[in-house]
Amino acid sequence: MAASEAVAQLFCGPPLCFDACVNTSNKGFRRIQFYNGSSKRFSVRRWNCQRGESVGGLSADDGRLQTSFPVNGLSNVQNIELDKKLNNKNGGLLANRLDSIGAKSVEDEAWDLLRESIVYYCGNPVGTIAANGPNDSIILNYDQVFIRDFIPSGVAFLLKGEYDIVRNFILHTLQLQSWEKTMDCYSPGQGLMPASFKVCTVPLDGDDTATEEILDPDFGEAAIGRVAPVDSGLWWIILLRAYGKCSGDLTVQERVDVQTGIKMILKLCLADGFDMFPTLLVTDGSCMIDRRMGIHGHPLEIQALFYSALLSAREMLAPEDGSADLIRALNNRLVALSFRIREYYWIDMKKINEIYRYKTEEYSYDAVNKFNIYPDQIPPWLVEFMPNRGGYLIGNLQPAHMDFRFFSLGNLWSIVSSLATPEQSHAILDLVEAKWAELVADMPFKLCYPALEGQEWRIITGSDPKNTPWSYHNGGSWPTLLWQLTVARIKMGRSEIAEKAVKLAERRIARDRWPEYYDTKRGRFIGKQARLFQTWSIAGYLVAKLLLTDPNAAKILVNEEDSELQNAFSYMISSNPRRKRGRKQTFIV
Numbered sequence: 364m365a366a367s368e369a370v371a372q373l374f375c376g377p378p379l380c381f382d383a384c385v386n387t388s389n390k391g392f393r394r395i396q397f398y399n400g401s402s403k404r405f406s407v408r409r410w411n412c413q414r415g416e417s418v419g420g421l422s423a424d425d426g427r428l429q430t431s432f433p434v435n436g437l438s439n440v441q442n443i444e445l446d447k448k449l450n451n452k453n454g455g456l457l458a459n460r461l462d463s464i465g466a467k468s469v470e471d472e473a474w475d476l477l478r479e480s481i482v483y484y485c486g487n488p489v490g491t492i493a494a495n496g497p498n499d500s501i502i503l504n505y506d507q508v509f510i511r512d513f514i515p516s517g518v519a520f521l522l523k524g525e526y527d528i529v530r531n532f533i534l535h536t537l538q539l540q541s542w543e544k545t546m547d548c549y550s551p552g553q554g555l556m557p558a559s560f561k562v563c564t565v566p567l568d569g570d571d572t573a574t575e576e577i578l579d580p581d582f583g584e585a586a587i588g589r590v591a592p593v594d595s596g597l598w599w600i601i602l603l604r605a606y607g608k609c610s611g612d613l614t615v616q617e618r619v620d621v622q623t624g625i626k627m628i629l630k631l632c633l634a635d636g637f638d639m640f641p642t643l644l645v646t647d648g649s650c651m652i653d654r655r656m657g658i659h660g661h662p663l664e665i666q667a668l669f670y671s672a673l674l675s676a677r678e679m680l681a682p683e684d685g686s687a688d689l690i691r692a693l694n695n696r697l698v699a700l701s702f703r704i705r706e707y708y709w710i711d712m713k714k715i716n717e718i719y720r721y722k723t724e725e726y727s728y729d730a731v732n733k734f735n736i737y738p739d740q741i742p743p744w745l746v747e748f749m750p751n752r753g754g755y756l757i758g759n760l761q762p763a764h765m766d767f768r769f770f771s772l773g774n775l776w777s778i779v780s781s782l783a784t785p786e787q788s789h790a791i792l793d794l795v796e797a798k799w800a801e802l803v804a805d806m807p808f809k810l811c812y813p814a815l816e817g818q819e820w821r822i823i824t825g826s827d828p829k830n831t832p833w834s835y836h837n838g839g840s841w842p843t844l845l846w847q848l849t850v851a852r853i854k855m856g857r858s859e860i861a862e863k864a865v866k867l868a869e870r871r872i873a874r875d876r877w878p879e880y881y882d883t884k885r886g887r888f889i890g891k892q893a894r895l896f897q898t899w900s901i902a903g904y905l906v907a908k909l910l911l912t913d914p915n916a917a918k919i920l921v922n923e924e925d926s927e928l929q930n931a932f933s934y935m936i937s938s939n940p941r942r943k944r945g946r947k948q949t950f951i952v
């Protein structure tokens with residue numbers, strides 16, 4: 364028996380055995396259920412949590428404890444009935460719902476679906492399920508609430524004035540932050556936020572007749588590839604700020620436990636390591652691209668979220684003596700991070716031409732080609748792709764390696780967070796317009812461009828059959844990115860293109876049943892392994908629609924360029940670190 368099985372057995376003896384939830388920690392609110400041994404069913408005693416329909420039970424079929432996860436907004440018992448109906452080819456509730464598509468506006472349908480994806484814990488809404496597809500035979504972890512996936516759902520609810528679910532999500536995920544979790548005897552750093560969580564029903568300690576609901580987080584220790592979710596904590600901070608700005612309720616961010624949560628995330632990100640770079644060093648798969656795609660190192664997406672989270676945290680941290688060092692470290696990091704990204708990640712025609720003529724092997728403090736980039740690395744596709752007008756931030760920078768791929772989320776969020784300068788931000792949008800056929804074509808928006816193919820695909824992805832060229836993370840098109848595109852365009856006063864993208868998506872996204880992603884160079888096919896009724900595709904569309912109606916509301920997500928930071932940045936540029944050895948400099952902003 365494997366060690367993990369032995370441990371699992373300690374927690375679950377028959378008949379109350381369950382697969383996913385072996386954690387018996389007693390954090391969080393509880394609802395107690397009682398087991399009636401004779402009928403092998405649970406009867407529910409209403410405790411302080413009162414929502415009857417999200418009750419779990421022991422299925423008569425296999426004697427396993429079912430989780431109380433409310434798929435489609437329904438309880439397990441209801442869902443079992445629903446499944447039965449769906450399996451009956453003559454119809455069923457969901458099938459009827461599918462038939463009704465077309466009768467409603469796309470937006471109305473999206474709202475219905477978003478509400479049906481809500482997950483309840485002790486009767487309170489705490490998040491949205493990742494995907495709610497009717498025919499998913501292998502659920503994997505799409506039945507969980509992903510932190511990153513919930514962000515567009517949360518923003519949609521905020522913009523609609525429904526604040527409770529976001530508040531609950533923020534506070535419940537905060538409880539999970541310091542959950543004791545280990546992988547092969549090792550725990551994640553304090554402050555890590557989980558990638559996802561689910562609501563489970565487990566036997567109550569010391570009482571075989573009762574169960575309780577718990578939140579069971581996954582920090583990557585169960586995830587495919589065991590990927591650590593670096594982006595979760597950063598998104599959490601961004602959502603917390605948006606909640607305060609939108610609802611006007613600052614009491615949440617002012618709470619002592621929330622302030623502590625923010626500081627724990629910051630401490631984890633700002634901790635000293637071996638690195639000489641201000642960018643965050645992460646493993647492959649640490650963000651939306653959560654599989655091996657050659658993005659380990661200092662990927663742009665993480666840096667943009669990091670910058671945004673630092674600025675947002677600075678706005679929310681209560682001034683107190685104990686945080687002075689943290690704020691100082693945060694300010695220094697902001698300056699160094701923006702300098703690095705703006706200077707070294709930026710490419711346009713002019714910069715590529717510089718790289719094309721780089722000298723290599725420069726040993727000196729004032730090298731021009733600091734990272735020893737060999738000009739032969741400039742890929743042939745880039746020569747075609749780079750428009751005369753426009754530019755973008757590359758995906759990653761390492762010694763002797765520039766990852767020239769265009770990563771959409773990193774570029775869009777660099778605009779939103781003001782990590783890119785205003786000129787760079789406009790240039791990125793110019794490139795999006797010039798390269799519409801490559802980046803959007805039939806469905807917004809390519810996650811990255813171009814796809815890895817042939818030998819490169821084999822080596823970099825490890826021959827990943829899910830990430831084949833122009834599919835999934837490897838050049839697939841993700842409708843959820845509509846919302847980030849819209850925020851970026853609104854911030855730069857150029858929202859027309861976002862409208863065009865939304866209209867394009869609207870032509871087929873509902874008919875296609877809200878896929879997770881699309882395949883092929885032009886995004887013409889529903890992704891080979893794409894989930895249907897993917898919640899962040901639905902929510903991403905809704906946020907884009909809501910913001911286009913009220914562009915002013917985009918402010919809850921935008922970080923404006925900070926003038927003090929700008930001054931510090933100009934000082935760094937004028938002291939010209941390209942030529943001189945930088946003196947140790949601390950910027951007090």
Ligand code: GLC
Nearest residue numbers: 493509511512650651652653
């Ligand atoms: C996939 C995506 C990831 C997302 C998850 C749940 O793994 O790559 O970004 O969070 O699905 O939708």
